[in-house]
Amino acid sequence: MGADSGGEPTETESPASTAxxxxxxxxxxxxxxxxxxxxxxxxxxxDGHLIVAFEDPSCPRCGAFHSQVVPEVRDKLVExxxxxxxxxxxxxxxxxxxxxxxxxxxxxxxxESAFWGLLDYYYRNQSRLSVDTVSRxxxxxxxxxxxxxxxxxxxxxxxxxxxxxQTDLDAAEAGGVGRTTPAVAxxxxxxxxxTANGSVSYDLIANTLGEA
Amino acid sequence: xxxxxxxxxxxxxDWRLMARTARLVLSVPTYAVVAVVATVAALTLFVASLNVPxxxxxxxxxxxxxxxxxxxxxxxxxxxxxxxGTAQGVLLLVVAALSGVDVSMAVYHLRxxxxxxxxxxxxxxxxxxxxxxxxxxxxxxxVLLGVASLLGxxxxxxxxxxxxxxxxxGALVVLLLSIYWLADGMRGGRVAGxxxxx
Numbered sequence: 001m002g003a004d005s006g007g008e009p010t011e012t013e014s015p016a017s018t019a020x021x022x023x024x025x026x027x028x029x030x031x032x033x034x035x036x037x038x039x040x041x042x043x044x045x046x047d048g049h050l051i052v053a054f055e056d057p058s059c060p061r062c063g064a065f066h067s068q069v070v071p072e073v074r075d076k077l078v079e080x081x082x083x084x085x086x087x088x089x090x091x092x093x094x095x096x097x098x099x100x101x102x103x104x105x106x107x108x109x110x111x112e113s114a115f116w117g118l119l120d121y122y123y124r125n126q127s128r129l130s131v132d133t134v135s136r137x138x139x140x141x142x143x144x145x146x147x148x149x150x151x152x153x154x155x156x157x158x159x160x161x162x163x164x165x166q167t168d169l170d171a172a173e174a175g176g177v178g179r180t181t182p183a184v185a186x187x188x189x190x191x192x193x194x195t196a197n198g199s200v201s202y203d204l205i206a207n208t209l210g211e212a
Numbered sequence: 213x214x215x216x217x218x219x220x221x222x223x224x225x226d227w228r229l230m231a232r233t234a235r236l237v238l239s240v241p242t243y244a245v246v247a248v249v250a251t252v253a254a255l256t257l258f259v260a261s262l263n264v265p266x267x268x269x270x271x272x273x274x275x276x277x278x279x280x281x282x283x284x285x286x287x288x289x290x291x292x293x294x295x296x297g298t299a300q301g302v303l304l305l306v307v308a309a310l311s312g313v314d315v316s317m318a319v320y321h322l323r324x325x326x327x328x329x330x331x332x333x334x335x336x337x338x339x340x341x342x343x344x345x346x347x348x349x350x351x352x353x354x355v356l357l358g359v360a361s362l363l364g365x366x367x368x369x370x371x372x373x374x375x376x377x378x379x380x381x382g383a384l385v386v387l388l389l390s391i392y393w394l395a396d397g398m399r400g401g402r403v404a405g406x407x408x409x410x
Contacts, residue, residue, distance in 0.1 A: 060297075061295075061297075064294065064297065065294070068294055069294060176265075178265075180262060193269065193270065193274070194265050194266045194269040194270050195265050195266065196263055196265075196266045197262055197263055197266075198262055198263070198295040198296075199294050199295055200263075200287065200288075200293060200294065200295055201287045201293040201294040201295070202294075203283060203287050203293070204283075204284050204287035204288070204293055207276070207280045207283045207284050207287070208266075208270050208276070208280075208284055210276065210280070212280060212283065
């Protein structure tokens with residue numbers, strides 16, 4: 001997501017101060033994965049641990065991660081104020097993930113709540129989605145959210161928010177997250193720890209962050 | 213060995229030969245241990261190959277207590293963590309187990325009869341394909357899309373009905389062929405005092 005993507009991140013806007021990161025790791029503001037971090041969709045404030053997930057709505061294991069792991073992350077790490085969960089687009093799997101990502105950006109620019117709803121919708125309906133159906137199904141879903149669905153689909157088809165998509169792709173490439181999705185970058189107390197690929201478990205994330 | 217390469221396990225007797233030879237080799241405690249060790253090593257290789265940065269910076273390096281490191285490693289395995297779905301997990305376990313049997317039979321064949329380059333190469337191909345299968349099992353269609361784009365194939369033309377498990381299925385086929393050729397090479401011999409031929 002790009003800096004012009006609007007949205008209303010919860011809690012603090014500025015990245016954490018990372019003067020003394022654990023083990024001398026690369027600190028959050030200096031890491032390419034954190035490029036335009038405050039402008040991304042997220043749960044939680046940026047003053048604790050950080051989980052940055054690069055996801056493709058067309059990737060089946062991203063869907064499993066989003067439905068099985070993210071809720072536990074929110075319950076046990078985000079809600080207690082220990083960590084933030086940040087979403088970044090990473091359309092590298094099936095072709096329909098490209099236009100879906102454009103629609104996600106266009107939706108996020110208008111309403112963050114509708115963005116999370118659309119992302120859930122994509123994951124729940126992966127078997128129905130294709131290059132031919134993604135615009136129609138996106139419009140159909142957004143019709144019930146209060147967002148101008150026609151404008152979103154037009155923006156997606158015109159790639160109005162392509163710069164924001166490219167910002168995410170550049171962050172993934174510069175951060176070396178690999179092409180196996182989802183790719184999850186973990187920052188402990190403001191210091192980069194590692195990336196993990198695949199729909200890794202909550203326990204893996206919590207242990208890596210020292211919160212098990 | 214040209215005869216072995218030309219043969220494929222087509223009949224019931226071929227599958228019975230494979231099963232019998234594998235069972236006889238694994239009935240020798242030393243080779244059973246080799247199979248178990250090779251199975252665990254193969255599975256570890258499969259799952260670690262997906263997350264080299266994580267393993268190197270958290271499990272091997274880093275500052276976490278040992279118990280946390282081991283937990284992170286365990287969470288990478290099928291049915292312990294959430295990285296693999298049920299079908300993917302079962303297929304990975306089967307590929308790992310077949311890798312163990314294959315390695316055990318190859319070691320037996322090497323020690324008892326000498327192993328030809330062709331048969332050894334087939335076993336190695338099985339292990340390499342198994343590793344690729346593990347990578348694809350998470351969501352490796354992205355890898356295949358990258359390879360396809362290098363070959364000039366547009367991503368929209370690519371259809372992966374098994375979401376990347378195709379590599380693991382390929383590994384399964386190669387491992388079975390490898391086991392068959394190893395068993396075929398042992399025809400006429402004896403394992404653990406029993407004749408290989410049925």
